[in-house]
Amino acid sequence: MHDLVIVGCGPVGAVAANLAGEAGLSAVAVERAVEVFDLPRAIHFDAHIMRILQQAGVAAEVVADTRVWRRSTFYGADGQPIRVHDWSDEPTYGWDAHYLFYQPALEKILRTRLARHAGIELRLGTEVVDITQNEDHATVTTRDVATGRTEELSARYVVAADGASSFVRANSRIPLVDGDFDEPWLVIDLLCERQLGRPNESEMFCDPRRPATRVPGPGTHNRWEFMLLPGETAEQVQRPESIESLLRPWVRMDEVQILRASVYRFHALVAQRWRDGRLFLVGDAAHQTPPFLGQGMCHGIRDVQNLLWKIAAVLRGAPTDRLLDSYQAERRPHVARIIDMAVAAGRDICILDPATAAQRDARMRRAAATGDLPRTTFQGMPPLQGGLFDGAGELFPQPMVRTATGHECLLDDAIGSDLAVVAIPGALEHRPDLTVPVVRAGGEAGLVTVSGEIDKWLDERDATIAILRPDRYVHALTRDDQQAARSVRELCAVVGRG
Numbered sequence: 074m075h076d077l078v079i080v081g082c083g084p085v086g087a088v089a090a091n092l093a094g095e096a097g098l099s100a101v102a103v104e105r106a107v108e109v110f111d112l113p114r115a116i117h118f119d120a121h122i123m124r125i126l127q128q129a130g131v132a133a134e135v136v137a138d139t140r141v142w143r144r145s146t147f148y149g150a151d152g153q154p155i156r157v158h159d160w161s162d163e164p165t166y167g168w169d170a171h172y173l174f175y176q177p178a179l180e181k182i183l184r185t186r187l188a189r190h191a192g193i194e195l196r197l198g199t200e201v202v203d204i205t206q207n208e209d210h211a212t213v214t215t216r217d218v219a220t221g222r223t224e225e226l227s228a229r230y231v232v233a234a235d236g237a238s239s240f241v242r243a244n245s246r247i248p249l250v251d252g253d254f255d256e257p258w259l260v261i262d263l264l265c266e267r268q269l270g271r272p273n274e275s276e277m278f279c280d281p282r283r284p285a286t287r288v289p290g291p292g293t294h295n296r297w298e299f300m301l302l303p304g305e306t307a308e309q310v311q312r313p314e315s316i317e318s319l320l321r322p323w324v325r326m327d328e329v330q331i332l333r334a335s336v337y338r339f340h341a342l343v344a345q346r347w348r349d350g351r352l353f354l355v356g357d358a359a360h361q362t363p364p365f366l367g368q369g370m371c372h373g374i375r376d377v378q379n380l381l382w383k384i385a386a387v388l389r390g391a392p393t394d395r396l397l398d399s400y401q402a403e404r405r406p407h408v409a410r411i412i413d414m415a416v417a418a419g420r421d422i423c424i425l426d427p428a429t430a431a432q433r434d435a436r437m438r439r440a441a442a443t444g445d446l447p448r449t450t451f452q453g454m455p456p457l458q459g460g461l462f463d464g465a466g467e468l469f470p471q472p473m474v475r476t477a478t479g480h481e482c483l484l485d486d487a488i489g490s491d492l493a494v495v496a497i498p499g500a501l502e503h504r505p506d507l508t509v510p511v512v513r514a515g516g517e518a519g520l521v522t523v524s525g526e527i528d529k530w531l532d533e534r535d536a537t538i539a540i541l542r543p544d545r546y547v548h549a550l551t552r553d554d555q556q557a558a559r560s561v562r563e564l565c566a567v568v569g570r571g
Protein backbone atom coordinates (compact mmCIF):
# COMPACT_ATOMS: atom_id res chain seq x y z
CA MET A 74 0.00 0.00 0.00
CA HIS A 75 1.43 3.39 -1.02
CA ASP A 76 0.73 6.58 0.86
CA LEU A 77 -0.11 8.40 -2.37
CA VAL A 78 -0.71 7.92 -6.04
CA ILE A 79 -0.08 11.16 -7.92
CA VAL A 80 -1.89 11.19 -11.27
CA GLY A 81 0.08 13.27 -13.79
CA CYS A 82 3.65 14.51 -13.51
CA GLY A 83 3.43 17.96 -15.07
CA PRO A 84 4.91 20.75 -12.93
CA VAL A 85 2.25 20.44 -10.22
CA GLY A 86 2.40 16.63 -9.91
CA ALA A 87 6.20 16.79 -9.95
CA VAL A 88 6.30 19.37 -7.11
CA ALA A 89 3.81 17.20 -5.19
CA ALA A 90 6.11 14.18 -5.65
CA ASN A 91 9.16 16.17 -4.45
CA LEU A 92 7.27 17.46 -1.39
CA ALA A 93 6.04 13.93 -0.67
CA GLY A 94 9.65 12.71 -0.81
CA GLU A 95 10.82 15.46 1.54
CA ALA A 96 8.00 14.49 3.94
CA GLY A 97 9.18 10.86 3.87
CA LEU A 98 6.00 9.55 2.22
CA SER A 99 5.81 6.70 -0.26
CA ALA A 100 4.26 7.72 -3.57
CA VAL A 101 3.92 6.59 -7.18
CA ALA A 102 3.66 9.39 -9.74
CA VAL A 103 1.92 8.04 -12.84
CA GLU A 104 2.50 10.02 -16.06
CA ARG A 105 1.00 9.24 -19.46
CA ALA A 106 3.78 10.87 -21.52
CA VAL A 107 7.32 9.51 -21.62
CA GLU A 108 9.06 12.86 -22.14
CA VAL A 109 8.48 16.21 -20.49
CA PHE A 110 6.07 18.34 -22.59
CA ASP A 111 8.60 20.10 -24.81
CA LEU A 112 6.97 23.51 -25.26
CA PRO A 113 6.90 26.34 -22.74
CA ARG A 114 3.54 27.35 -21.30
CA ALA A 115 4.11 29.06 -17.94
CA ILE A 116 6.90 31.64 -18.08
CA HIS A 117 6.56 33.38 -14.68
CA PHE A 118 6.51 32.37 -11.03
CA ASP A 119 6.86 34.46 -7.90
CA ALA A 120 8.93 34.46 -4.71
CA HIS A 121 6.45 32.30 -2.82
CA ILE A 122 6.79 29.58 -5.45
CA MET A 123 10.58 29.72 -5.11
CA ARG A 124 10.10 29.32 -1.35
CA ILE A 125 7.97 26.21 -1.96
CA LEU A 126 10.61 24.86 -4.37
CA GLN A 127 13.13 25.48 -1.55
CA GLN A 128 10.97 23.36 0.75
CA ALA A 129 10.78 20.74 -2.01
CA GLY A 130 14.60 20.66 -2.09
CA VAL A 131 15.03 21.90 -5.69
CA ALA A 132 15.42 25.70 -5.45
CA ALA A 133 19.19 25.81 -6.06
CA GLU A 134 18.88 23.93 -9.38
CA VAL A 135 15.79 25.87 -10.48
CA VAL A 136 17.09 29.37 -9.74
CA ALA A 137 20.18 28.77 -11.87
CA ASP A 138 18.01 28.64 -15.00
CA THR A 139 15.80 31.70 -14.47
CA ARG A 140 15.77 35.40 -15.28
CA VAL A 141 14.81 37.87 -12.55
CA TRP A 142 11.76 39.92 -13.59
CA ARG A 143 11.84 43.47 -12.27
CA ARG A 144 9.21 45.53 -14.08
CA SER A 145 6.26 45.36 -16.41
CA THR A 146 5.09 48.42 -18.34
CA PHE A 147 1.56 48.65 -19.76
CA TYR A 148 1.13 50.93 -22.79
CA GLY A 149 -2.18 52.52 -23.80
CA ALA A 150 -3.74 53.04 -27.23
CA ASP A 151 -1.41 56.02 -27.86
CA GLY A 152 1.69 53.90 -27.20
CA GLN A 153 2.50 55.77 -23.97
CA PRO A 154 2.65 54.09 -20.52
CA ILE A 155 -0.60 53.76 -18.58
CA ARG A 156 0.73 51.63 -15.74
CA VAL A 157 4.16 50.53 -14.53
CA HIS A 158 4.31 47.49 -12.26
CA ASP A 159 7.44 47.87 -10.21
CA TRP A 160 7.65 45.42 -7.34
CA SER A 161 10.61 46.77 -5.43
CA ASP A 162 8.44 47.03 -2.25
CA GLU A 163 6.86 43.60 -2.54
CA PRO A 164 7.63 40.90 0.08
CA THR A 165 10.18 38.51 -1.36
CA TYR A 166 10.35 35.74 1.25
CA GLY A 167 14.11 35.44 0.92
CA TRP A 168 14.13 35.35 -2.90
CA ASP A 169 13.64 37.79 -5.77
CA ALA A 170 10.03 38.93 -6.11
CA HIS A 171 9.42 37.47 -9.61
CA TYR A 172 11.19 35.06 -11.93
CA LEU A 173 10.93 34.22 -15.63
CA PHE A 174 11.65 30.60 -16.49
CA TYR A 175 11.37 27.90 -19.16
CA GLN A 176 8.71 25.37 -18.18
CA PRO A 177 10.28 22.27 -19.84
CA ALA A 178 13.59 22.99 -18.04
CA LEU A 179 11.79 23.31 -14.68
CA GLU A 180 9.90 20.07 -15.25
CA LYS A 181 13.11 18.20 -16.13
CA ILE A 182 14.77 19.37 -12.89
CA LEU A 183 11.70 18.39 -10.85
CA ARG A 184 11.65 14.89 -12.36
CA THR A 185 15.40 14.35 -12.12
CA ARG A 186 15.46 15.37 -8.45
CA LEU A 187 12.88 12.70 -7.59
CA ALA A 188 15.59 10.06 -7.87
CA ARG A 189 17.00 11.13 -4.47
CA HIS A 190 13.90 9.87 -2.67
CA ALA A 191 13.79 6.09 -2.18
CA GLY A 192 10.05 6.28 -1.43
CA ILE A 193 9.06 7.99 -4.69
CA GLU A 194 8.55 6.08 -7.93
CA LEU A 195 7.92 7.76 -11.29
CA ARG A 196 6.08 5.63 -13.87
CA LEU A 197 6.30 7.21 -17.29
CA GLY A 198 4.30 6.12 -20.34
CA THR A 199 1.55 4.96 -17.99
CA GLU A 200 -1.95 6.38 -17.69
CA VAL A 201 -4.56 6.13 -15.01
CA VAL A 202 -7.74 4.60 -16.45
CA ASP A 203 -9.86 3.90 -13.37
CA ILE A 204 -10.09 4.79 -9.68
CA THR A 205 -12.32 3.17 -7.08
CA GLN A 206 -12.46 4.12 -3.43
CA ASN A 207 -12.74 1.82 -0.44
CA GLU A 208 -13.05 2.47 3.27
CA ASP A 209 -9.34 2.85 3.95
CA HIS A 210 -7.70 3.18 0.53
CA ALA A 211 -8.18 3.90 -3.17
CA THR A 212 -7.48 1.44 -5.98
CA VAL A 213 -5.94 3.08 -9.04
CA THR A 214 -5.89 1.14 -12.32
CA THR A 215 -3.05 2.06 -14.66
CA ARG A 216 -2.42 1.10 -18.27
CA ASP A 217 0.98 0.97 -19.93
CA VAL A 218 0.53 3.16 -23.01
CA ALA A 219 2.94 1.08 -25.16
CA THR A 220 1.83 -2.45 -24.24
CA GLY A 221 -1.73 -1.92 -22.98
CA ARG A 222 -0.91 -3.95 -19.84
CA THR A 223 -2.99 -2.90 -16.85
CA GLU A 224 -2.07 -2.93 -13.16
CA GLU A 225 -3.72 -1.98 -9.89
CA LEU A 226 -2.08 0.30 -7.30
CA SER A 227 -3.39 0.79 -3.78
CA ALA A 228 -2.89 4.08 -1.97
CA ARG A 229 -4.25 5.86 1.06
CA TYR A 230 -4.80 9.04 -0.98
CA VAL A 231 -4.86 10.12 -4.64
CA VAL A 232 -3.55 13.51 -5.80
CA ALA A 233 -5.06 14.34 -9.19
CA ALA A 234 -2.56 16.55 -11.03
CA ASP A 235 -3.73 15.41 -14.46
CA GLY A 236 -4.25 18.81 -16.03
CA ALA A 237 -7.07 20.75 -17.63
CA SER A 238 -8.89 17.77 -19.17
CA SER A 239 -8.49 15.73 -15.98
CA PHE A 240 -9.64 12.12 -16.21
CA VAL A 241 -9.91 12.01 -12.41
CA ARG A 242 -12.20 15.05 -12.26
CA ALA A 243 -14.47 13.55 -14.92
CA ASN A 244 -14.42 10.13 -13.24
CA SER A 245 -15.58 11.74 -9.98
CA ARG A 246 -18.23 13.72 -11.91
CA ILE A 247 -17.00 17.04 -10.57
CA PRO A 248 -18.28 19.93 -12.72
CA LEU A 249 -16.30 23.06 -13.59
CA VAL A 250 -17.76 26.46 -12.73
CA ASP A 251 -17.27 28.82 -15.68
CA GLY A 252 -15.93 32.32 -14.91
CA ASP A 253 -17.20 33.60 -18.28
CA PHE A 254 -13.89 34.44 -19.96
CA ASP A 255 -12.87 32.91 -23.27
CA GLU A 256 -10.38 34.74 -25.48
CA PRO A 257 -8.13 33.23 -28.17
CA TRP A 258 -4.49 34.43 -28.17
CA LEU A 259 -1.58 33.44 -30.39
CA VAL A 260 1.45 32.49 -28.26
CA ILE A 261 4.85 32.67 -30.00
CA ASP A 262 8.02 31.40 -28.33
CA LEU A 263 11.35 31.90 -30.01
CA LEU A 264 15.10 31.97 -29.43
CA CYS A 265 17.08 35.06 -30.38
CA GLU A 266 20.76 35.75 -29.60
CA ARG A 267 20.18 39.52 -29.69
CA GLN A 268 18.99 41.22 -26.50
CA LEU A 269 15.44 42.44 -27.16
CA GLY A 270 14.17 45.30 -25.04
CA ARG A 271 15.36 45.76 -21.46
CA PRO A 272 16.63 42.45 -20.05
CA ASN A 273 14.45 42.22 -16.92
CA GLU A 274 11.30 43.96 -18.13
CA SER A 275 8.17 42.94 -19.97
CA GLU A 276 5.73 45.04 -21.97
CA MET A 277 1.95 44.86 -22.32
CA PHE A 278 0.56 46.68 -25.35
CA CYS A 279 -3.08 47.54 -24.60
CA ASP A 280 -3.57 48.62 -28.20
CA PRO A 281 -7.19 48.23 -29.34
CA ARG A 282 -5.91 47.49 -32.86
CA ARG A 283 -4.34 44.29 -31.42
CA PRO A 284 -3.56 43.76 -27.72
CA ALA A 285 -0.20 42.02 -27.31
CA THR A 286 2.53 41.29 -24.79
CA ARG A 287 6.28 40.65 -24.88
CA VAL A 288 8.12 38.84 -22.11
CA PRO A 289 11.84 37.94 -22.03
CA GLY A 290 12.46 34.37 -20.86
CA PRO A 291 15.74 33.02 -19.47
CA GLY A 292 18.77 32.96 -21.81
CA THR A 293 17.79 33.55 -25.42
CA HIS A 294 14.09 32.65 -24.96
CA ASN A 295 11.49 35.35 -25.70
CA ARG A 296 7.71 35.21 -25.78
CA TRP A 297 5.03 37.25 -27.55
CA GLU A 298 1.29 36.83 -27.17
CA PHE A 299 -1.16 38.42 -29.62
CA MET A 300 -4.92 38.55 -29.23
CA LEU A 301 -6.92 37.21 -32.18
CA LEU A 302 -9.27 39.81 -33.67
CA PRO A 303 -12.94 39.05 -34.41
CA GLY A 304 -13.23 36.86 -37.53
CA GLU A 305 -9.59 35.65 -37.42
CA THR A 306 -8.98 31.93 -37.20
CA ALA A 307 -6.15 30.02 -35.51
CA GLU A 308 -5.19 28.58 -38.89
CA GLN A 309 -4.78 32.10 -40.39
CA VAL A 310 -2.67 33.64 -37.61
CA GLN A 311 -0.40 30.59 -37.27
CA ARG A 312 0.75 30.92 -40.93
CA PRO A 313 4.45 31.92 -41.34
CA GLU A 314 3.60 35.17 -43.16
CA SER A 315 1.21 36.19 -40.37
CA ILE A 316 3.82 35.38 -37.67
CA GLU A 317 6.45 37.36 -39.58
CA SER A 318 4.17 40.35 -39.90
CA LEU A 319 3.20 40.30 -36.21
CA LEU A 320 6.85 40.08 -35.06
CA ARG A 321 8.20 42.63 -37.58
CA PRO A 322 8.37 45.56 -35.10
CA TRP A 323 10.83 43.59 -32.92
CA VAL A 324 12.78 40.93 -34.85
CA ARG A 325 13.76 39.67 -38.30
CA MET A 326 12.90 36.06 -39.10
CA ASP A 327 16.50 35.30 -40.09
CA GLU A 328 17.73 36.05 -36.55
CA VAL A 329 15.25 33.86 -34.66
CA GLN A 330 14.40 30.22 -34.17
CA ILE A 331 10.65 29.82 -33.70
CA LEU A 332 9.92 27.21 -31.02
CA ARG A 333 6.16 27.35 -31.26
CA ALA A 334 3.34 29.55 -32.53
CA SER A 335 -0.03 28.25 -31.41
CA VAL A 336 -3.40 29.63 -30.47
CA TYR A 337 -4.60 29.06 -26.90
CA ARG A 338 -8.03 29.89 -25.53
CA PHE A 339 -7.63 31.72 -22.22
CA HIS A 340 -10.32 30.44 -19.82
CA ALA A 341 -11.46 31.01 -16.24
CA LEU A 342 -12.73 27.74 -14.75
CA VAL A 343 -12.83 26.37 -11.19
CA ALA A 344 -13.89 22.84 -10.17
CA GLN A 345 -16.92 22.87 -7.92
CA ARG A 346 -15.38 20.42 -5.40
CA TRP A 347 -11.69 19.75 -4.88
CA ARG A 348 -12.11 16.68 -2.69
CA ASP A 349 -13.91 13.45 -3.36
CA GLY A 350 -13.24 11.16 -0.39
CA ARG A 351 -9.60 10.06 -0.63
CA LEU A 352 -9.01 11.98 -3.80
CA PHE A 353 -7.93 15.62 -4.23
CA LEU A 354 -7.85 17.78 -7.34
CA VAL A 355 -4.80 20.07 -7.70
CA GLY A 356 -3.37 22.35 -10.40
CA ASP A 357 -5.12 22.72 -13.75
CA ALA A 358 -7.36 19.75 -12.85
CA ALA A 359 -8.91 22.03 -10.19
CA HIS A 360 -8.74 25.43 -11.92
CA GLN A 361 -7.69 27.24 -15.06
CA THR A 362 -6.98 30.95 -15.26
CA PRO A 363 -6.31 33.41 -18.06
CA PRO A 364 -2.52 33.91 -17.86
CA PHE A 365 -2.55 37.73 -17.51
CA LEU A 366 -1.10 37.53 -13.98
CA GLY A 367 1.07 34.47 -14.75
CA GLN A 368 -0.48 32.48 -11.89
CA GLY A 369 -1.89 29.20 -13.35
CA MET A 370 0.99 26.92 -12.40
CA CYS A 371 1.68 29.01 -9.28
CA HIS A 372 -1.83 28.24 -8.02
CA GLY A 373 -1.18 24.53 -8.55
CA ILE A 374 2.15 24.60 -6.69
CA ARG A 375 0.46 26.41 -3.78
CA ASP A 376 -2.28 23.75 -3.86
CA VAL A 377 0.11 20.85 -3.42
CA GLN A 378 2.09 22.55 -0.67
CA ASN A 379 -1.17 23.23 1.20
CA LEU A 380 -2.36 19.64 0.71
CA LEU A 381 0.81 17.61 1.22
CA TRP A 382 1.64 18.62 4.81
CA LYS A 383 -1.98 17.90 5.76
CA ILE A 384 -1.95 14.43 4.15
CA ALA A 385 1.42 13.72 5.83
CA ALA A 386 -0.07 14.70 9.21
CA VAL A 387 -3.09 12.43 8.66
CA LEU A 388 -0.82 9.55 7.69
CA ARG A 389 1.02 10.10 10.99
CA GLY A 390 -2.27 9.82 12.88
CA ALA A 391 -3.98 13.23 12.82
CA PRO A 392 -7.78 13.18 12.78
CA THR A 393 -8.69 13.33 9.11
CA ASP A 394 -11.67 15.38 8.20
CA ARG A 395 -11.08 18.88 9.56
CA LEU A 396 -7.51 18.88 8.29
CA LEU A 397 -8.25 17.46 4.85
CA ASP A 398 -11.40 19.56 4.32
CA SER A 399 -9.37 22.68 5.07
CA TYR A 400 -7.52 22.15 1.76
CA GLN A 401 -10.50 23.20 -0.35
CA ALA A 402 -11.72 25.68 2.30
CA GLU A 403 -8.41 27.57 2.15
CA ARG A 404 -7.36 27.14 -1.46
CA ARG A 405 -10.56 27.41 -3.53
CA PRO A 406 -11.61 30.95 -2.46
CA HIS A 407 -8.00 32.13 -2.81
CA VAL A 408 -7.67 30.77 -6.34
CA ALA A 409 -11.15 32.04 -7.31
CA ARG A 410 -10.26 35.51 -6.04
CA ILE A 411 -7.03 35.65 -8.02
CA ILE A 412 -8.74 34.28 -11.13
CA ASP A 413 -11.26 37.15 -10.75
CA MET A 414 -8.29 39.57 -10.65
CA ALA A 415 -6.82 37.94 -13.79
CA VAL A 416 -10.18 38.17 -15.57
CA ALA A 417 -10.50 41.86 -14.59
CA ALA A 418 -6.95 42.52 -15.85
CA GLY A 419 -7.76 40.57 -19.04
CA ARG A 420 -10.98 42.51 -19.69
CA ASP A 421 -8.99 45.75 -19.45
CA ILE A 422 -6.25 44.45 -21.75
CA CYS A 423 -8.55 42.87 -24.35
CA ILE A 424 -10.51 46.07 -25.18
CA LEU A 425 -10.89 46.44 -28.96
CA ASP A 426 -13.15 49.50 -29.09
CA PRO A 427 -10.96 52.66 -29.46
CA ALA A 428 -13.31 54.91 -27.43
CA THR A 429 -13.48 52.40 -24.54
CA ALA A 430 -9.70 51.98 -24.72
CA ALA A 431 -9.22 55.75 -24.48
CA GLN A 432 -11.48 55.81 -21.39
CA ARG A 433 -9.47 52.97 -19.84
CA ASP A 434 -6.21 54.79 -20.52
CA ALA A 435 -7.51 58.00 -18.94
CA ARG A 436 -8.82 56.04 -15.93
CA MET A 437 -5.49 54.21 -15.45
CA ARG A 438 -3.48 57.44 -15.71
CA ARG A 439 -5.75 59.18 -13.19
CA ALA A 440 -5.47 56.22 -10.83
CA ALA A 441 -1.67 56.14 -11.26
CA ALA A 442 -1.52 59.83 -10.35
CA THR A 443 -3.59 59.33 -7.18
CA GLY A 444 -1.97 56.01 -6.21
CA ASP A 445 -5.36 54.33 -6.61
CA LEU A 446 -4.56 51.64 -9.21
CA PRO A 447 -6.51 48.35 -9.01
CA ARG A 448 -4.56 45.81 -6.97
CA THR A 449 -3.16 42.75 -8.71
CA THR A 450 -0.94 39.92 -7.53
CA PHE A 451 2.09 42.00 -8.58
CA GLN A 452 1.55 43.95 -5.35
CA GLY A 453 1.66 40.70 -3.33
CA MET A 454 -0.71 37.80 -2.73
CA PRO A 455 -3.83 38.18 -0.61
CA PRO A 456 -3.71 36.10 2.60
CA LEU A 457 -5.50 32.77 2.95
CA GLN A 458 -8.76 32.89 4.91
CA GLY A 459 -11.09 30.41 6.62
CA GLY A 460 -9.94 26.82 6.96
CA LEU A 461 -7.71 26.15 9.94
CA PHE A 462 -6.53 29.69 10.66
CA ASP A 463 -6.99 31.24 14.08
CA GLY A 464 -7.55 34.79 12.81
CA ALA A 465 -4.34 35.07 10.72
CA GLY A 466 -3.49 33.70 7.23
CA GLU A 467 -0.56 35.71 5.87
CA LEU A 468 2.64 34.13 4.71
CA PHE A 469 5.44 34.67 7.23
CA PRO A 470 8.57 36.49 5.97
CA GLN A 471 11.75 34.55 5.36
CA PRO A 472 14.83 36.56 6.36
CA MET A 473 18.40 35.29 6.61
CA VAL A 474 19.04 33.95 10.10
CA ARG A 475 22.04 32.90 12.13
CA THR A 476 21.73 29.58 13.90
CA ALA A 477 23.06 28.86 17.41
CA THR A 478 26.23 27.47 15.76
CA GLY A 479 26.76 30.71 13.82
CA HIS A 480 25.66 29.31 10.43
CA GLU A 481 23.76 31.82 8.24
CA CYS A 482 20.86 30.57 6.15
CA LEU A 483 17.24 31.30 5.20
CA LEU A 484 14.72 30.93 8.03
CA ASP A 485 12.95 27.85 6.60
CA ASP A 486 16.25 26.02 6.16
CA ALA A 487 17.03 26.72 9.83
CA ILE A 488 13.70 25.61 11.28
CA GLY A 489 12.56 22.92 8.83
CA SER A 490 8.94 22.17 7.95
CA ASP A 491 7.41 21.51 11.35
CA LEU A 492 5.06 23.79 13.29
CA ALA A 493 6.98 26.67 14.87
CA VAL A 494 6.43 29.64 17.13
CA VAL A 495 8.30 32.88 16.51
CA ALA A 496 8.43 35.32 19.42
CA ILE A 497 10.32 38.44 20.34
CA PRO A 498 12.48 38.07 23.46
CA GLY A 499 10.41 38.09 26.64
CA ALA A 500 7.08 37.39 24.90
CA LEU A 501 6.97 33.71 25.80
CA GLU A 502 9.15 33.53 28.90
CA HIS A 503 6.34 32.10 31.04
CA ARG A 504 5.48 29.31 28.59
CA PRO A 505 8.32 26.77 28.70
CA ASP A 506 5.62 24.08 28.18
CA LEU A 507 5.14 24.68 24.42
CA THR A 508 5.57 21.48 22.43
CA VAL A 509 6.81 23.09 19.21
CA PRO A 510 10.15 24.74 18.44
CA VAL A 511 10.35 28.38 19.49
CA VAL A 512 12.33 30.87 17.41
CA ARG A 513 13.34 33.97 19.33
CA ALA A 514 13.44 36.95 17.01
CA GLY A 515 16.22 39.41 17.63
CA GLY A 516 17.58 37.84 20.84
CA GLU A 517 20.64 35.70 21.42
CA ALA A 518 19.03 33.13 23.68
CA GLY A 519 16.78 31.09 21.40
CA LEU A 520 17.06 28.56 18.65
CA VAL A 521 18.18 31.10 16.06
CA THR A 522 18.95 34.78 15.98
CA VAL A 523 17.12 36.68 13.29
CA SER A 524 17.37 40.20 11.92
CA GLY A 525 15.13 43.09 12.88
CA GLU A 526 12.84 42.28 9.93
CA ILE A 527 10.70 39.95 12.04
CA ASP A 528 10.39 42.37 14.99
CA LYS A 529 9.19 45.03 12.54
CA TRP A 530 6.75 42.62 10.83
CA LEU A 531 5.25 41.57 14.17
CA ASP A 532 5.14 45.15 15.42
CA GLU A 533 3.21 46.28 12.32
CA ARG A 534 0.59 43.65 13.20
CA ASP A 535 0.55 44.60 16.89
CA ALA A 536 1.85 41.16 17.85
CA THR A 537 4.87 39.72 19.62
CA ILE A 538 4.19 36.03 18.87
CA ALA A 539 3.43 34.28 15.56
CA ILE A 540 2.41 30.62 15.28
CA LEU A 541 3.57 29.16 11.98
CA ARG A 542 2.19 26.16 10.12
CA PRO A 543 4.47 23.80 8.18
CA ASP A 544 3.66 25.73 4.99
CA ARG A 545 4.88 28.88 6.78
CA TYR A 546 1.49 30.56 6.73
CA VAL A 547 0.76 32.28 10.04
CA HIS A 548 -1.88 30.38 11.99
CA ALA A 549 -2.26 32.99 14.74
CA LEU A 550 -0.77 36.31 15.84
CA THR A 551 -0.94 37.56 19.41
CA ARG A 552 0.75 39.49 22.22
CA ASP A 553 -0.72 37.18 24.86
CA ASP A 554 1.35 34.12 25.84
CA GLN A 555 -1.73 32.31 27.27
CA GLN A 556 -3.57 32.79 23.99
CA ALA A 557 -0.49 31.62 22.09
CA ALA A 558 -0.29 28.47 24.20
CA ARG A 559 -4.01 27.78 23.67
CA SER A 560 -3.71 28.32 19.90
CA VAL A 561 -0.65 26.03 19.72
CA ARG A 562 -2.52 23.33 21.68
CA GLU A 563 -5.51 23.56 19.32
CA LEU A 564 -3.34 23.43 16.21
CA CYS A 565 -1.38 20.48 17.64
CA ALA A 566 -4.66 18.63 18.25
CA VAL A 567 -5.78 19.22 14.65
CA VAL A 568 -2.47 18.06 13.18
CA GLY A 569 -2.17 15.13 15.58
CA ARG A 570 0.85 16.32 17.59
CA GLY A 571 1.07 15.55 21.29
Ligand SMILES: Cc1cc2nc3c(=O)[nH]c(=O)nc-3n(C[C@H](O)[C@H](O)[C@H](O)COP(=O)(O)OP(=O)(O)OC[C@H]3O[C@@H](n4cnc5c(N)ncnc54)[C@H](O)[C@@H]3O)c2cc1C
Pocket residue numbers: 080081082083084085086103104105106110114115116117118199200201202234235236237239240260337355356357358364366367368369370371372373
Ligand atom coordinates in the same frame (compact mmCIF):
# COMPACT_ATOMS: atom_id res chain seq x y z
C1 LIG B 1 0.17 30.43 -22.91
C2 LIG B 1 0.22 30.07 -21.46
C3 LIG B 1 0.93 30.86 -20.59
C4 LIG B 1 0.98 30.53 -19.24
N1 LIG B 1 1.72 31.31 -18.41
C5 LIG B 1 1.80 30.99 -17.10
C6 LIG B 1 2.66 31.71 -16.24
O1 LIG B 1 3.38 32.62 -16.66
N2 LIG B 1 2.71 31.34 -14.93
C7 LIG B 1 1.98 30.32 -14.43
O2 LIG B 1 2.06 30.05 -13.22
N3 LIG B 1 1.19 29.58 -15.25
C8 LIG B 1 1.09 29.88 -16.56
N4 LIG B 1 0.35 29.10 -17.40
C9 LIG B 1 -0.38 27.93 -16.87
C10 LIG B 1 0.50 26.70 -16.65
O3 LIG B 1 1.18 26.33 -17.81
C11 LIG B 1 -0.38 25.55 -16.18
O4 LIG B 1 -1.19 26.01 -15.11
C12 LIG B 1 0.45 24.35 -15.70
O5 LIG B 1 1.16 23.76 -16.75
C13 LIG B 1 -0.49 23.31 -15.09
O6 LIG B 1 0.29 22.30 -14.54
P1 LIG B 1 -0.39 20.91 -14.14
O7 LIG B 1 0.75 20.06 -13.66
O8 LIG B 1 -1.55 21.15 -13.25
O9 LIG B 1 -1.01 20.35 -15.49
P2 LIG B 1 -0.24 19.90 -16.83
O10 LIG B 1 0.98 20.71 -17.05
O11 LIG B 1 -1.27 19.89 -17.90
O12 LIG B 1 0.21 18.42 -16.52
C14 LIG B 1 -0.72 17.37 -16.41
C15 LIG B 1 0.02 16.07 -16.68
O13 LIG B 1 -0.87 14.98 -16.44
C16 LIG B 1 -0.66 13.99 -17.44
N5 LIG B 1 -1.89 13.20 -17.53
C17 LIG B 1 -3.11 13.63 -17.97
N6 LIG B 1 -4.01 12.63 -17.85
C18 LIG B 1 -3.36 11.57 -17.30
C19 LIG B 1 -3.77 10.26 -16.93
N7 LIG B 1 -5.04 9.84 -17.07
N8 LIG B 1 -2.83 9.43 -16.42
C20 LIG B 1 -1.54 9.84 -16.26
N9 LIG B 1 -1.11 11.09 -16.62
C21 LIG B 1 -2.01 11.93 -17.11
C22 LIG B 1 -0.34 14.78 -18.69
O14 LIG B 1 0.40 13.99 -19.62
C23 LIG B 1 0.49 15.94 -18.12
O15 LIG B 1 1.88 15.67 -18.11
C24 LIG B 1 0.29 29.40 -18.76
C25 LIG B 1 -0.42 28.59 -19.65
C26 LIG B 1 -0.45 28.92 -20.98
C27 LIG B 1 -1.19 28.01 -21.92
